[in-house]
Amino acid sequence: MVRRPTPAALARAAALLRKGEVVAFPTETVYGLGANALDEEAVRKVFALKGRPDDNPLIAHVADRRMLARLVTRVPPAARALADRFWPGPLTLVLPKRPSVPDTVTAGLPTVAVRMPSHPVALALIRAAGVPLAAPSANRSGRPSPTTAAHVAEDFPGLLVLDGGPCAHGLESSVVALEPRPRLLRPGAIPLEALRELVPDLTVARRRAGQPVESPGLKYRHYAPSRPLVLYRPSRVAALIADAAADPHAVVLGPDVLAPHVPAHRFVPLGTTAEEIGRSLFAALRTDRPGSVLLVLGLRRSGVGRTVMDRLERAATRVV
Ligand code: TXA
Ligand code: MG
Numbered sequence: 001m002v003r004r005p006t007p008a009a010l011a012r013a014a015a016l017l018r019k020g021e022v023v024a025f026p027t028e029t030v031y032g033l034g035a036n037a038l039d040e041e042a043v044r045k046v047f048a049l050k051g052r053p054d055d056n057p058l059i060a061h062v063a064d065r066r067m068l069a070r071l072v073t074r075v076p077p078a079a080r081a082l083a084d085r086f087w088p089g090p091l092t093l094v095l096p097k098r099p100s101v102p103d104t105v106t107a108g109l110p111t112v113a114v115r116m117p118s119h120p121v122a123l124a125l126i127r128a129a130g131v132p133l134a135a136p137s138a139n140r141s142g143r144p145s146p147t148t149a150a151h152v153a154e155d156f157p158g159l160l161v162l163d164g165g166p167c168a169h170g171l172e173s174s175v176v177a178l179e180p181r182p183r184l185l186r187p188g189a190i191p192l193e194a195l196r197e198l199v200p201d202l203t204v205a206r207r208r209a210g211q212p213v214e215s216p217g218l219k220y221r222h223y224a225p226s227r228p229l230v231l232y233r234p235s236r237v238a239a240l241i242a243d244a245a246a247d248p249h250a251v252v253l254g255p256d257v258l259a260p261h262v263p264a265h266r267f268v269p270l271g272t273t274a275e276e277i278g279r280s281l282f283a284a285l286r287t288d289r290p291g292s293v294l295l296v297l298g299l300r301r302s303g304v305g306r307t308v309m310d311r312l313e314r315a316a317t318r319v320v
Contacts (some may be wrong), residue, residue, distance in 0.1 A: 002149045005121045005162045013162055014128035022046055024138040025125050027117040029090045029172050029189050030282070031152045032135030032143040033159075034125070037071070041103040043134050047104070049156065051141040057107040059092050059116050059132040059173070063126040066312065068099035071112055071132060073100055075221070076178045081198050088118035090169055094177035103219060105134045115173050121164040137172060144223045144285040145172060151286060170279035173305050176202070187307040189278070223315040225285040229294045231316040236273045238297055239320055251289045252278025254297030266291060274304040282306060 003009040005026075013023045020042040022035050030192060033050060037060040048265055062068050068075070072095040075083070079093045097112035106112050114132075117123065122222035126133055137145040137159075138152045146152045147170045149154055149163035174188030182202040186194055196202050232240040237258075245251050245260045252262045255277060256269045268284050270277040277299060285294070299305035313319065 001158070002153050002161045002163050005124070005164060008161060010121075010124055010128050013125055013160055016160065017042075017125075017129040017131070017133065019044075020201065020232050022049060022127070022159065023125075024149075024156065024161040025122055025133075025135070026119050026149070026167065027061075027135075028168045029117070029120045029165055030170065031138040031148055031149065031161070032122070032133070033138040033152075033156075034061070034133035034135040036129065037061075037105055037132040037134035037205040038100065038102065039131075040104050043102060043104045046134065046136065050136060051158075052136060052138070054068055054104070055107050055142070056111060058105050058164050059175075060101070060105060060112055060132045060134050061122065061126055062114060062116050062132045063123050067126070067132050068116070071098060071107070071114055072096055073098055073110060078199050079176075079178045082176060082195065083116070084191055085198055087116040088123065090118075090171075090173040091115060092175040092186075092188075094175065094185065096179075104295060111177070113175060119164055119168075121162055127143055133292075135306075137245055142222060142224050144225065146280040147282050150207070150278070166279075166283075170207075170281070170282060171304065171311065172277045174307075177205075187310045189304070189307065191303040192306060193303060208209075222313050223282070223285060225287075225294055225315065227291070227293055228317040229285075229296060229312075230318045230320060231296050231298055231312045232320045233298050234300055236320050237297060240297055244295055247293070251287065251291035251293070252297075253284050253287075254293045255258050255299075258297060262289040274299055274308060278304045278308050279312065 035046045092115040094111045140155045147167040149161045152161045169189035171189045174190040183205045206259035241261045253268045
């Protein structure tokens with residue numbers, strides 16, 4: 001059930017969360033599948049609903065610094081500086097956890113990932129529930145993250161979804177760990193360059209072994225649309241245009257500037273700037289435009305373009 005976030009709907013959602021149930025809610029990045037982060041059983045329901053492997057920890061969403069203090073033992077100076085600048089907003093900090101945070105949330109790690117979202121409905125819901133909300137993106141495991149309430153309803157019919165409109169960023173939060181060294185664990189809505197203004201020695205964590213960028217095995221695919229996806233590097237735009245012309249079953253996703261070069265009825269324009277493309281990407285990956293393969297033009301790896309490329313590489317069956 002998709003519901004407008006009226007005071008009554010918020011109160012109902014908060015009551016469900018306090019009873020240990022799962023509710024989907026909007027954030028400025030993507031929609032989240034939320035449960036009381038301090039309730040082990042409730043958090044298990046999130047893993048089960050999503051079909052998420054239990055070795056992949058969740059982010060705890062807080063509404064204020066007091067709630068943060070209930071989850072972590074310490075906030076290193078660099079983490080404090082990042083939080084001062086980017087919270088509330090699309091930044092997740094990995095911090096040493098208190099024993100009261102269930103191992104289910106953190107997948108047994110000694111750290112917990114915490115974020116203070118800026119979406120007013122997310123903040124209102126956390127405050128009304130009075131507890132931090134553990135929430136992964138509200139998609140079934142492997143599917144593109146949801147950027148509208150309708151996407152969540154598509155993956156989880158029957159679940160209460162608070163409708164906060166389309167997500168402002170459309171890409172997940174940037175995940176940063178500070179200890180033992182500052183690392184960007186997941187590129188996200190806040191570009192690496194902006195994070196480095198505050199933490200100059202921030203490095204980009206390497207991808208997990210067994211997940212080569214050039215040919216991600218099918219079983220490692222994330223953000224996957226329901227058909228094969230071929231990703232073209234920006235320098236290979238001519239190859240994309242040729243392949244699109246040769247294959248009448250190809251659907252093309254790319255920046256608006258591609259429009260004159262590909263058949264209009266088989267083109268899904270993503271926008272002009274990297275931010276616009278990031279905002280429309282996940283919805284576009286869910287496109288129902290008829291065709292058997294998606295050909296996607298990638299972006300330069302700077303700013304939000306780096307995040308868009310990360311998501312596309314994980315979604316791709318082949319990179320050209
Ligand atoms: O924007 C977002 O972050 C969205 C919205 C709903 O807030 N949430 C989201 O959650 O993307 P999810 O579960 O799809 O991704 C959580 C990421 C994963 O890459 C996970 O491995 C990492 O955060 N993570 C969580 N806890 C961690 C920890 N203790 N140490 C390292 N990484 C952690
Ligand atoms: Mg996710």
